[in-house]
Amino acid sequence: MYEIVLLIVAALIVGMSKGGLSTAAAIAVPMLALFMNPVKAAATLLPVYIVTDWVGVWLYRHHFSKRNLFILLPAILAGVAIATLITPYTPEWALLIFTGLIGIWHVARAWLKRHDDSQAEAHIMPGLFWGTLTGIASFITHSGAPPVQAYLLPQKLPKLEFAGTIAIAFAIGNIVKLPAYWVIGQLDGLNWSLVAGLAVAGIAGTVAGRWLTARLSQQLYMRVIQIMLAVLSVLLLIRGGMQVI
Template identity: 35%
Template sequence: MITDPWFYAAAVVAVLITGTSKGGLGGGLGVMAVPILALVIPPVQAAAVMLPILCFMDILSVWHYRGRWDGGHLKVLLPAAVAGIALAAFTFRFIDERFIRLMVALIAILFTLDFWFRPRLSGGRGPDAVSGGFWGALAGFTSFVAHAGGPPVNVYLLSRRLDKTVYVGTSVVFFIVVNYVKLIPYAWLGQFHAGNLLTSLVLLPLGALGIALGVWLHSRIPVRLFYQVCYALLFVTGLKLAWDVAAG
């Protein structure tokens, strides 16, 4: 079990932000968890610790948003995401840890820039098999490597201009399927040893607290203000990880 106090200082922030995002803001900020934890532990271990917590939070989120999602978009996204997970699982052993750290850094930076500069649209659009297949597969791959499936799937879902609650509910269902599928290859790759699982267990209450906070905030705070603060932190974290790779 991890005993480093700096890890738990980072984990409190990472798990609460992830839970709050999953519970009420579409889950996009789940991309912050591995970059934050990767500041104090290897990114591969950070991903392994976070996965059981994410699976637990997914159950709570799906219960709250039950019935409020778009099945058409999920039919396009999920098969592609499973294919992306399979590709990542079979190539994971050949990927250098520095590459993973750099990938996480670039996802954090690019997703922040996308949030800051891409115009927000209104009005609804139906499923798109080509676009959904591409972004779904990329989301499956990046979700497996660093639980960073939020940026790709949000590029697709935001372009569909869904109702806010339907958008969150669709994201929640997407990630409960993706995260539970990931349990199989993570176990196959030996990521669930006792130390990681005990650390995850200790952090589970923070996950429940984050989900409850996200549900409460869903209709009570200016969502854009919350995102602006969190994405600023995400951008700085991404720059720090990229600097670490370059310096190393």
Template identity: 35%
Template sequence: MFTEFAFYAAAIPAVAVAGLSKGGFGGAMGMLAVPILALVISPVQAAGIMLPILLVMDGISLVFYRRIFDRPTLAVMLPASILGITVGWLTAAYVKEDFVRLLVGVISIVFAVNYWFGDRLRAKPAAPNGAKGSFWGLLAGFTSFVSHAGAPPFQMYALPLRLDKQVFVGTSVIFFAVTNAVKLVPYFFLGQFDAANLETAAVLFPFAALTTIAGIWLVRVIDQTVFYGLSYLFVLIIGLKLTWDGALSVLAH
């Protein structure tokens, strides 16, 4: 188990960002948790520590959102996500994480910019679409497995539907609770869990619980228009971050 001050100086903010996101506030911003932790430990170990914490956050969020979700969206996206995780597992030895980050980053930027300069002015929400939902669900499962970057693909399908903010968050909570639970199997066989990682994760569980509840509270009090505006803004920020990291790594090689 980690005991160094530097580790917890990074771990506590990382868990706080993930917790607020899991509670529904900040959406894709939770993806910053692993990069923050990776400032002091390896990215692989950071992912191994964060997954049990994410599962605890999922459990807390499910208590609040288990009855508030959009069933058609989950019916389309969840099976595709599980297929995406399977593809990620089978291709784990061949897929370069840097290319995945770059791809998701560029798509996220285009998606957010399109909202601010066009989609935001559209009067009607997007209609549900099985083909689009399956595609983005597949990509969400794949990128979630490879680099914990499943939120932008999920939001690329779900945000334009313009669901009620709590229904949107509840749908996201259930989608990623199932996705993260399914990831346990391949992560176990790939050696992502060991005693030190699990003990460290357990120390951080209280911070996970408090920040997740704080995120749930913020979603309830924030105006829906502001909520969606912030969600797209966070997608843009994450897209820029992923594109920067991916491009640097690709160019370095």
């Protein structure tokens, strides 16, 4: 019974992340890995990611940064292509630790500069770098949030624009990942009735996440995102370290 409860909670978390609390989604797979194979957990949630992605796109259809998407999307797609080629040769622990360190570095940098009111620009070369890393990390470990947030958070975008940009970027990135997951067999043997029920829970979570995002102040929203990013990054470091041990 507790497995079903955790599956529903994971779907709600994925949905809330697509509704604006963008870092939360990557917590879902480690949660399910408590009782099921992590690869199977990721495969079970992938349809939920895709459904809630597009609910998020609809909810944020008027709130996004065109320039950032113009820079990030080609880079994310390139990252997915690179990950498809290197996944058989890349130990998961290495990318988990690397991605976790990126998140910790960014949170520490944000806290050290918390009284700095300057805003970074959406520069092309940093965006291509972080976007490519986002595509690779998202494909292999479902943890693309730290790299993309390391690029977007210093720009101090309005909260809805920040959330909408991430929602659209990951919606397109996850659609591109779907054929690759199918080819390597991650979608085989799924309980599609269960997946459909989880998708409904995910949609409810997306609407709830959008509601919360709209009501949090700009400062509180960014603080929540930073705290969630720190927690996620520590979890990634722990997962990577446990694989090394």
